[in-house]
Amino acid sequence: MSATPVLDALWAIHRTERDKLAAVPQRGMPKSPQAQVAFLHRRLGRSTARVARLLGVHPETVRRYLRGQRRNPPAAFADRLHQQVAARFRSRLARKTDDAMRRRGLRAYITATFTFESASAGTSDDGRERRLDEDLTASETQRLLAARDAGDEKGALQIVGQGVAEAYFGLRGSGMDVDLRDLVHIKFEL
Template sequence: MALQFMSPDRQRAAEHRLFTALAKTADQVRAGIIATARRSLPTRLRTPHAQVTYLHRRTGSTRAVADLLGVHPETVRRYLKGLRKHPPAAFAARLETAVRSLYRPRPRISRAQIDAAMCARGLRANVRGTFGFSSTGVGSSDDPRERWLNEDLTRETSRALVAAWHASDGARALDIVSQGVCEAYFRFDPGMVAEMSHLAYIDFEH
């Protein structure tokens, strides 16, 4: 495929850009998984007693919890002791909001989870590079030109790209993304060969 006309210096720079873009995307996926975890309280923090106890443990005092919730400290003590179990709706809402504001889970996120989320729908590649083509059916591009392309990679291509990244195989990763972008943009006919001779910019959406 496509990279035979890329100079060694350009290829090294392109591999760096590509791997940096994939690492950035993985970081975004990780942050998204953590944000999702924070939006959903675990079962252990669903009851008023558990929530007040959690706030008491995080803030360190009954007075601090009372100030946070806008109630008298004695109200907090009664929930801590289990003497009150069914808060009014307004108080229950303030209680849950306060817990969510302090809840900072640290979920164990594996590389496999991140990879699966990155490739679930296929990565969208936003690329600025120099592309050309030749084809037995529609002629050829004698003067490859720089193009801004925004193309959706298939799930299979995305998984292969991520695998090459983890293997630190820059040449393979470049070949995969080049082929994936070219196939999506040029809509290959059987006799078409497309090539990317320079990669100036790339990022991904997932």
């Protein structure tokens, strides 16, 4: 198993869902230089100066593309323009993917050893391996995606362990802590 199994599993479901969204016919990335400049202009708050700084050109150049007075950009400018548009267009698809995961929540398929601890009962010494598949709540999914974005494997593992165990064992609101050890397998689905 890799050093970051939870984060790897989260990125795998992200890629799968992103590919599903990308397969659905959507408005494609702008192709003409005028459409690309207009796309950046909208994305950057309709600021000609910000677009010009981003592309390394004079603001009047941006205005000429917006008005359709320039159509054939030099190769270096066309490359910079395409890169900036592609970066923002892809991030929009990634944002839609994460939004879909937050909205629907994730289902975790996990094989690991679970132990329990509470203030009144103490700690269970006889943790045992279990194969569980449970739905995470919307707030747990939100926290899990935040841990993924921060690169926090330990935090993600704790969120998954607590969420799955609370759902499976009916511990929500009980104050009992769950420790997930010896992770064997983890996979996520929507």
